[in-house]
Amino acid sequence: MRTHTRSGESQCRLRTRQDWCVRLCVAAVLFAGVAGGETASASEAVIELAARTVVKIYGAGGFRGLESYQTGFLVSAEGHVMTAMSTVLDSGEIDCVLDDGRRYEASLLGIDPRREMALLKLDGEGLPFAPLDGGRLASRTAAAEADERTGEQNPPAAAGPLPHGDLAPPATRVYALSNLFGVAVGDERVSVQQGVVAAVVPLAARRGAYEAPYAGDVYLLDFTVNNPGSAGGLLVDVKGQPLGMLGKELRSSAAGIWLNYAIPLPEVAASFHALLTGESTEMEATAESFPFDTRLLGFLLVPDILEKTPPFVEAVIEATPAATAGLREDDLVVAVGSRSVTSCAAVAAELSRIDDGDAVRISVIRDGQIVDVNLGPRPPMRLPVAEEPVLGEGR
């Protein structure tokens, strides 16, 4: 418990200077309550409600350390599912299995590359869902209401002023529900883990250590939640308040430390509304709005001056992956991976859709022959410095 709090402290910029001792105390006191069994039925009810909204997702992958499964959660009774954007979704067939074992084929409505989220839709109605408007899970438990009345054990009250508007404060006790390691199948319930919010910090503070396009606040957690398959899972407080979405696995390139975090619910809500209204989140559009800079791989295309500039290689930079792989000037790029490209913009867009670390293979026409060039793992994108407030809705 303490080890992680300290590591959190040393690595991130804390926005408040509250007395950690008091916070841990609150956590300890509340923890003692549950372990003593007094609120066992309440916790069971909360877990039950939360688990019903969580969806096991199956798609592409299953080789080279890429999982073919992840997690999502229902955000509408009609079958909208928010999940993490990943290679799992790069499949013609995305299967969603609900808590009761019902299986649906889902369609991908859109992706949000900045928050690395995606919106799926399955054909259902009257489904249980986690509300994104700040409300609790469907039915309130008597115990939770009782707690509210007394107010004594309410973490926000005990922890002092909230540093982050309606984000849950540190020391909030939480459950994480996810399809970790793909261990649950069919009507088997996803895994439930318990812990405490250790800190609320901007992920941007980690640039250079943890590469992720998302730059807003995250909940840092004191337990290992970001396991294979966990991405897209639900973080909920012990009273049944959905708090956020478990993020993808992130590891510090410098320290080798894995991050345990979740993206707060207001971000999920903002992403959902943007994706639902189609606000510049169509797949091509989003990819094109964050074009990949080919210089990161070691080559330049000809200046993009036409509506569809043919993607000829203008220059190859020495001692780069492109040079090592044998890419040459005047090669015409015709495909990125298995997708054909006909313009410089399309090349940049396609490259942006490849995950960090995944192999980049392009096909070029050289002397009338098609030549495959393997450029090795894709380096992380460099994003424009976070322009405000797409992330700020709901605060």
Next chain:
Amino acid sequence: MRDATVQMPLVRPARLPDAPGRLRGGWLVCCSCVMLLSQALVADGREVAAEVLAAQQHRVEVVSKISAATVAVFAGEQGGGSGVIVSPDGYALTNFHVVQPAGLAMRCGLNNGQVYDAILVGLDPTGDVAVIKLVGRDDFPYARLADSDAVRVGDACYTVGNPFLLASNLQPSVSLGIVSGTHRYQFPAGTILEYTDCLQVDAAINPGNSGGPLFDAAGDVIGVNGRASFEKRGRVNVGVGYAISSNQLRNFMGSLRSGLLVDHATLGATVATGADGKVYVSDILESSDAYRRGLRYDDEIVSLAGRPVRTVNALKNVLGILPAGWRVPLVFRREGRVEEITVRLAPVHAAAELAEIAAGRRQSGPPQRPGEGPAEEESPVVPKLPEPVRDLYETKTGFSNYHFSRLQRDRVTAALRASVGDENLRGVWEIDGTLEDGRPFRIELSDVLATIDLPTGTSRLDPREALDKSPVPPGSGGMLVALVVWRKLLLDGPETVGRTDAVGTAPVSPDLLPVKAETSLADLLRTDVGGVSAETFVAMDGGPTAGRVVGVDLWASPQADPCEVRFERDPAEASRPAWMPTVIEVHSGSTRFGRFSIRSFQVRPADSDATSTEEPAS
């Protein structure tokens, strides 16, 4: 996923990992909680609710209790693990993969600072379970096995044990968490170390926790920790550990305490998920009992052993907690019609194969370091054992330690004898009564002749001859033979009838599954006599019918369906001795041969036996 889950390795004592993961050292947590609480009281002058303090006090007491029953298992140079004592005379549970490198003897530390010698008792390589026995006391602190089917996701739980072999001072580490999942299935390594119907927890399970207990909030054992999911973060806890359920352990406990090399069960059929998500038979062996009972390719499995089967995992979960040889109800659907059959579960392994796995000579499990394994077991010579356990080992094919089978056999035999008392039963047993349709039957059993008169005809055999030649009456599978063996057991005792071994426990009726109480299991004795093999069910200690023979399964030949005889007793019956049944029910294969209600049961003294020409020496 394929490689995501691995058995906890044995920890080499030389190297302690730097543990970057979450080591929720329970003592640490508790200490810091107490410290922080007092700080809060001082710093803020805030009152701590009485129930919070009471809950904290309760937890301290539970931790104190569960720590005393937890064992640090030392397997010498090969490392070690953890275990838990489950009886005052020192029987303890641990993992197969913990004791395997140690061979037959190991040292066990308790938190009283004492180290005790222990001997291997029973092994279950498939389920990754071992029972060992600590020696030197008859008042060991022990833990109770709870009903793991009552465990709910979110319940508090403790893992206790010896992670990273930290317990150099013999004080176990305690970690508190919640149950993350129930009825989990974890793929085996080859054909062994399969975790079925297991519990998943976020309390820390690290290398060295293997074999240690998982306790519920009350301090009862709900599982034995044995593996965890690891992938990218090194071999440390990532909040995803698995424990073998206490209900599986209870099912196997009788076999393990009998010193058996225990095997798991198979239906003799494979299943697959159909397009509609239901579970269908995808292949079935014609030699399997399931096939003989009528299960066919493409039948939909509805339930097994009283538990619904909606996924392939669910079927594996039910099967994986049952020992081979048990008979279980199976419900299937074919063309909309639902049928129920009773299937005798077959062993997964050939006996020799299992012995090789247990001895570490066959690499079915996770990769072992080369050259390991108890080489001394290559020879039939009993290896040199430490003095305190030297007399507690005996080698025999099919057993991990035959000494304990002998102990169980002697215990069950004594109970069986006590159930009969001093009554002189030698003579002709005359049993009269009616069948279900009201027609009469008569059975006579003596040392020289056994007859049964049924409306369909009379059958007889000579108990002094080979018994496998006459599995009469026809269609019963050998009911008369079973009754002859039953009489011999009660008169002469199992050890003089033929070679008799204690072979664990089983429910006397498939209707008693899933097993909810230990008294619904009966002790099993296997006797080879006159060319036939009989398994006798003896009611367990603790029940009202302790020591009574409640059933005999008789194999006239290994290939044929056995005759299953069950002896029932009307609790209201008071005039006859307790060992005498009031009803005998007989099944064989898919046939219910008959239900025999006994009106009169006489033992006529031997000297008035007119047919007797010579009295065999007794």
